Structures are given as C-alpha cells and as structure tokens.
Amino acid sequence: MRTDAASATDPDLRHHGDAEVRDGGLVDLAVNVRTGTPPGWLRDRLAATLADLAAYPDSGAACAAVAARHGRPPGEVLLTSGAAEAFVLLARTLRPRRAVVVHPQFTEPEAALRDAGHPVERVLLRPEDGFRLDPAAVPDDADLVVVGNPTNPTSVLHPAAALAALARPGRTLVVDEAFADTVPGEAGSLAARGDLPGLVVLRSLTKTWGLAGLRIGYLLAAEPLTAELARSQPLWPVSTPALAAAEACCTPGALAEADRAARTTAEHRAHLLAGLAAVPGVTVHGEPAASFVLVRLPGAAAVRERLRAAGFAVRRGDTFPGLGPDWLRIAVRDPATSDAFLAALTAALAEGA
Template identity: 70%
Template sequence: MMTVGVGASAGVPAEEVLAALDAVVPASTGRVTLATLDVRATEPGLREAAERRGWPLTGHPAAALAAVPVPAPSARVAAAVGTPSVAEAAALLGGGQLVVGRTVHGRVTVAVARTDEDLHHHGDVELAPGLVDLAVNVRAGAPPAWLRAVLHAAVEDSAAYPDPGPARRAVAAVHGRAEEEVLLAAGAAEVFTLVARALRPRRPFVVHPSFTEPEAALRAAGHAVQRVHLRGEDGYRLDPAAVPEDADLVVLGNPTNPTSVLHPAAAVAALARPGRVLVVDEAFADTVPGEPASLVGRGDLPGVLVVRSLTKTWGLAGLRVGYALGPADLVAALAAAQPHWPVSTPALAALVACTSEAARTEAAALATETAVHRAALLAALPPSVQVIGVPTSSFVLLGVPGGAAVRKRLRDAGWAVRRGDTFPGLSDDHLRVAVREPATSRAFAAALAEILARMDVPEEHR
C-alpha cells in the first residue's frame, strides 16, 4: 500500500491539492491512502481531492505525528501545529519506507511511503513448466551455437584464475573508451550494488517506472531513495526538468523496463552535471536498431555511468556478465568495492566474443528482426488492450482492464506474462509482454482476446 502524507494551508482548493498529488503519485496507482493532521482532514479542498481520486483520507493527532522520526523535521512547523512534520510523519505513521520525501507544491506539501513493495520481483518468478514464456525479456533460442562453443572452451580453461585484461580491452575498443573507464561485473545487478555500497549520495533519485534492482540495492545500503515518477499521460517520456536540481545521484533506464520507451539521448544527457552521478541502465540498448540514444561513447559528460549487459540479446542470464563505462575515478571507486576476480573465465570469454565485429553485426540484425516481430505483436492485439507509450525494445507494456484476473487466466491457459504492479507507478492493470516470433505472438493475442471476451468486463472497456 502507498500512503501519501499531505500538509496544506487552510482554504487550499482541491485543484491545488490534486496538482501536488499528481506530481508524486500517478492517478492510476492503486491502493493509496491520504493522511494528514486531524485538524486539516476536514478541509473541503483535501476532502474533495480525496473523493475525486477515490482514495481514503485519514487524520492523525499532532502528538502522534510528532512521535514519528522524519528526515526533515521543522521547528517552525512544530511551533505552528504541534508537530515538526506533517507530510513525512503522516506518510510514515503506518510504517514502511519513505519513497518521496517532503516535496512542496505551492501551499501543499506531500511525501510518500510504501509498505508492501517487492522490489525483487522479476519476470522469472512468473515461470513454471509448461508455460509459454512471455514474462522474461531474454531472447528465445539464445545463446547461439557459436557462443555456446566459446563458453565450452572457456570452461576447459577455468583451472587458471580469470584474466580480465582481454575483455576490458575489447569493451574499451568497441566503445572508443580508455581501459580505465571500463568496469567489468557479474551482470548489471552487481554494478547497481557497487554504486549503492561505494557512493554516499545525499539526495539519490530513481526515475520510475523502471527496473527495480537499482532502488533495492540503494535501500539495502541504507540510502533514503526518492523517486521521480514519469507520467502516463506523457507516454512515460523523460522530462529532465522533473529531476530536482540538487539530486546528486540519478538512476534511469534507457530504453526503460517495463515501458519499452526510449528517451532521446539529448534528454538523458541533459541530466548530467558536475557533482552528480548519472547511472543510465542500457541493458536493452542493443535491442534498438542503431542504438540511437546510447551514451556509451559520451566520455565528455560529467559523472555519467552507463551500464550494459549481455543477458538480453545473447541469452546469458545464468552466466551473470555485464559492464559499465564511466569516468576513471568513478570506475576505480566502484572496482575498489568488488571482490577479487569478480567475473568468471567463461563470462570474460563471452565479453570478448560478443564485442567482436561479427557478433555486433549479428546483434544489429537481431535488433532489426525484433522491431519487425514487435510490430506483428502490436498488430495482433485485441482492440480493447492499450499499448502503453511507444515501445522500442524487445517487450511491450499493455494496459488491460482487470489485469490481475487476466494474468491468472492467461497462466491457466498456458501463458506467463509479467505483472506490472510491482513497478513503482504502475498498477494491476499493467502487463509486460516479451516480443517473440510472430506465430507465438498471434497465438498469445488470440488467447488474450478470448479471455477478455469471456470476462465480466464493463462494456465501455471492451
């Protein structure tokens, strides 16, 4: 459940309250409670805003709020209303973690806490024997035979300790970067953990909806993470102005998982500045023909750390191999937090092989093929299903009325899709679906259409 703490001046109108709420919580978010000071809970503007959203409004005594530890207490507020915090304390009174700290919008202050998020829920949890896998965004049929041969040969060489030199040189060469700007890692997830352990940001922000492991790693390391929620009505496109100027760590994906939206390179680059680390998760960048928005070659941008993975295109989720590119001093700080020999000999061999000219040519052809297969999936979907945003990668995000029940019925019919409600900012009515070959996509779309036709869905949603 999500609790939004609200502080407001007397007489504030509902429209002003709604504008403040929209800035931190999408209107489509399910299971939201508004909480405030008891003397403010009777304010007509607050009550109307709650009614228009369909969210319950709860008032708490000043003494109860004053007992809640908050990161930004105010003596001025305490003198005025009897508690050093209204918004943050009201959000946290029921427990949970603060995900959006005290944020002021005119005469309204809001803060957000979550109590039931599972940031470690991923598509592999959806799988079971006998189900067609549309839940995991790893390319079907991979790794290819030539890459399997490379891995088998590397196993024969595994008696010796891993030598990262050839792989580091290969990655540096293919992206036009210096070797000291390359960090080799046991998958992108390790890079996020290293960022969380090695850095000490004062105001870290994660742009959502997005892959949840970066935020999970930051929270596990004790950082008070805050969120920037991209807006569904804007197609979940990045607005650089939405990121607070004083954010000293910003994390976002491009293309973004789960929306499949690709942010323009210029918009992402606009977030870079001295004194800030900008982590760009490009795990799916090579699924987009030509990689037009990638920042891997932008060594001129201050503090930019680009994270890449071999998992998606090459089908190496079980091998755990990836890398990051960034300023040499930042890479050195992250490497200092790694154990010795962090990447195995087979993983290093895969890095060398997958950065070869032949492999990159194959990856480019696969990206073009993925675009064709994605178009086939979109064309086959029933008209009552909404495609969210403009998808560009190897998966699409769908809006489906009664999504939780639809997902269960799809599972009963032999299809595994990724639930959307564990991504911050999304709801039960969002489902992520992997792009497969057209025959599989058409069969899935037909199954989905049959399920929707049989469900008791209001006529206006059909």
C-alpha cells in the same frame, strides 16, 4: 510527472519476470531474453574455456574488447557479475545526499540503494505523457539520478539529448542500458559519451545473447569511479567463461548479428502491436522501442491468471512503482507465437466479460 518518496507500503521491488516461469511448461512472454540463445558459436566459445578453469580469470582481454567496442579507454570499463552487481556496487560506494530514481523502471537500482541505507525519491513518469522524460522534472539538487534507456518495463526510448541534459558536475547520472542492444543502431545510447560529467552507463549481455545464467555485464564511467568501484568487488569477480563471452560479443561479427536481431525484433514488435491494437480494452502508452511492450487493461491480474491457464506467462506490472494492477509486460516473440498469445488474450478477456 511527479516526485514521490518511497514508503513502507511499496510494491515488491525484488519480484522479477523469472518468477513467472519457474513452474515450467508455459510459453515465456515474461522474461525479455531473446529466444534461441545463446547461439551455437557462442556456446562453443564458452565450452572452449572449460579447459582453462584451473587458472584464475584474467580480465585484460575482455576489458580491452569492451573499451574498444565503445571507444573508451580500458580504465573506464568495469566488468561485473551481471548489471545487477553494478547497482549494488554503486549503492555501497556512493554517498548521495539526494538520490532520485526515475520510474517506472527496473526496480533493482532502488532496492540496492535502500539496502545500502540511502533514502530514495521517485520521479514518476505518466502514461498520459507516453512515459516520456522531462529533464526538468528531476530535482536540481539531486546528486544521484538513475534512469533506464530504453526503459524496462515501458519500452520507451528517451532521446539521448534529454538524458545528456541531466548530466552535470557534482551529480552521478546512472543510465541503465541493459536493453540498448535491442534497439537498431543502439539509438539513444550514451555509452560512448566519456565527455559527460558524472555519467555512468550500465550494460548487460543477458538479453540479446541469452546469458542470464552466466552473469556478465559491465559499467562505463570515468576512471576514478571505476577504480573506486573495483575496490568494492571481491577478487576475480567475473569468471573465465563470462570474460570470454564479453570478449566474443564485442567482435564486429557479433555486433552485426546483434543489430540484425534488433531489426528482427522491431519487425516482430510491430506485428504484436498491430495485434494488440485489435483487442478491445487493451492500451499501449508511449512508443515501444525494446524487446517488450507494456499494456494496460482492466482486470489485468485476473487476465494474467487466465493466460497462465492457457499456457502463457506474462509479467505482472504492479511491482513497478508508478504502475498498478491493470498493467502487464509482454515480451516480443516471433509472429506465430504472438498470434497464439493474442488469441489466448482475446479469450481471457472474453471469459472475464
């Protein structure tokens, strides 16, 4: 692990997986949204809100549902227009003296901090260490620390104890748990930990429920901070359909469905990993735990283009600090789709040999 400052020659922090599939017609292994979503019952719930669009949104029921889901008081919940809005709110509201982002991870937090004028330092996790976090690598005087768990794009799940060790008075610890519900039992989550000083947990409904276009997420933190962040939001920041989704996805039935989906994803990930292990030259560092895997292979940029020609879109890795041109992120799909991809990957590697 090492600590670096951001520089003008950095990768494109605004590049995201959706850019890989805008052309259409490709099998999508670039975006980590569960296929076949949103489910029919959720679409029906959203459609039922259309009759209420003349009224201004009322977030009370959704906020209470999220609070109950995590065992937190409603005042410790802030509903947002996707988790991405939460990163912007934090960047515009906080005044860190020393902001540190643990990479490789989702790049939007750092981009938001930079846009708000904050210098950013990076703690870079190493593939040789399995991208595992050592809390001691984070500078003691960092008063803002941002880390993902499980981390995008590495798919590594850091132990809850390692993250909790980063919390301390005078520091804001932001844990991006956008993929927490892709892990069976939500292992490693700190969402219920209202006792940790300065902890902020971000959640998204995008990945499991297929709601990227609806824009709904939320933030969990001590009430003084949620109140301060709320003052930076516009009036009625979350739409009526998005509020309905938040409430619906916190019901016991929905949580049980999400956990079943996470267990299915784990089975499908094991199938993909077994297939990747049989492809010469492909290496997986660390132990993937989420709905995607990160692989290293020589000439990955050219391989990605050959895969596109074969009908498959995967996520380039060189836009993540700490990685480079030899990395690709691959979404976990059903075994038949993974097998077709693995055949295309083998052919793409053979073509470049």
